[in-house]
Amino acid sequence: MNINLDNYESFFLLYVDNELSAAERKSVEEFLGNYPYLQQEMDLFKETVLPVEENSFAFKAGLLKPVMPEELLQENLLLHLDNELAGEQKHHLENLLLKDDKLQKEWALLKRTKLETNEKVVFPDKSMLYRHERGKLVVGRFVRWAVAAAVIGAGIFVGINFLNNNVGVPPELTVKTDQPGPPGVPSTAEAPTNNTAVVAGTAGQNVEQSLSSTPAVAALVKETTHVSRNNNIQKDAPGSKQDMVTSNRQKTAIEKPVERNQRERMVEKTESGTREMARIEKPGTNDSRNSMVVASVKNKPVVLEDINIQPVENLFARNASFDADENSDDHIFMMDEDKVSRTKAAGFLKKIKRTVERTTKIKPGNSLKIAGFEFAVK
């Protein structure tokens, strides 16, 4: 830095404006020591610098904004009323409430808009709102019971109808053998099984053939089989495999008077024949075969040494028929119910079952249809 009498003014101005470094300021001060008459000029420059005035703005308070604007204050009051204000804000607001009367009035007014929680309103009848799951089950059970009752009722109805249609059917003429006779011994009939009734009809022809060797017996058998055949002809008229009971039911109403006369005649003849048979019986020769042979008709004495004739215990003659062909369904068993070993209830149920099976044409063992419902049978 080279300060001299030509450029000292600029250095003096920089010195006054405080724009020189410490070394430069020292150089300026050394220059003033060498030329003291320039000190007065330096002082003039210093006097041009404006002094710092400590003057404060008198209306500063009026220019300041409030710490919490009124809108924000009201929102905070509402949040505080709803208990939704956060911790620090809540604390600040509570402090403001303590200080500001106007704010307290506003808060009191807002608190009046809050509903009273202790107001009790009771629902009149809560029992109508209760629900129970069991109720549905009861309904389900009831429906099931109703269906079961309907099925049972239908079964009883069918059974009663069946019985009503079969009331009045008289027992048929039957001739009973306890055991089948030996092949070589002539007998009235050889039943395929033990305790099987000999019936007129197809089997009756065999009886007639077997007894034809004895004239008296042949006469009785001829008459008996004739009546029975007539009866069977009437019964077997359809010639199908339909149940004889069913066909009887259908025909009974039509042929009842005629059939009854025939049956009465058969009973009378059978009774007379039975009396004759009892008369010629030899009680001491009770052979195990127990073959029965009709001996005589109309007081014709017949001597049959090889044959034991047993009296038929029944007052009512019994009639049954069998077919030699086991595959045929044309079996008839019309037996006196008093002598059946099974109970009445079992017989009744069996009749119902048989009727249902045949009317619905189902194979037993697979399923059973009753009144439109099909039930699986185990």
Added chain:
Amino acid sequence: MTEREYNSCVNLYADNVYRFILKNLRNEEDAKDVVQSAFEKLWVTREQVVNEKSKSYLFTIAYHQMIDFIRKQKRIYLKDEFGEMAMGSGNIHHNAKRILDEALGKLSETQRSLVMLKDYEGYNYAEIGEITGLNESQVKVYLHRARLQLKAYIVKVENVI
């Protein structure tokens, strides 16, 4: 929710729901119908409802049933603003309550429901939003407007008196 929990729910919340609906509809029979249908719906959907959330779920159902009912029936009975203002000076508390009820009747269904869910049931904004199908900000704004309306009504009535 089991059958027992459902019936417990009836015991606990039937009165609250009934009060909520009755204050809105101002008709006992209508309120009973809405409450019944709400509980019926709760019973039907009980298998999907968690017992802990049964109250808010019940209020949600009841609220929507009520809104549907109002839309169908349009049977909200609004009283005249000053029709029953000839009140005596003795029972101030009773009058204040009645004024507040009247003021409540001036609010919209949504605002009224928000006020009641907040004051009676103590739900927060978020829970009220779940019940009414509004977001939290909407609940806050609607509720604050409702409060200011209530305040304005109370001040107005008191100035008239």
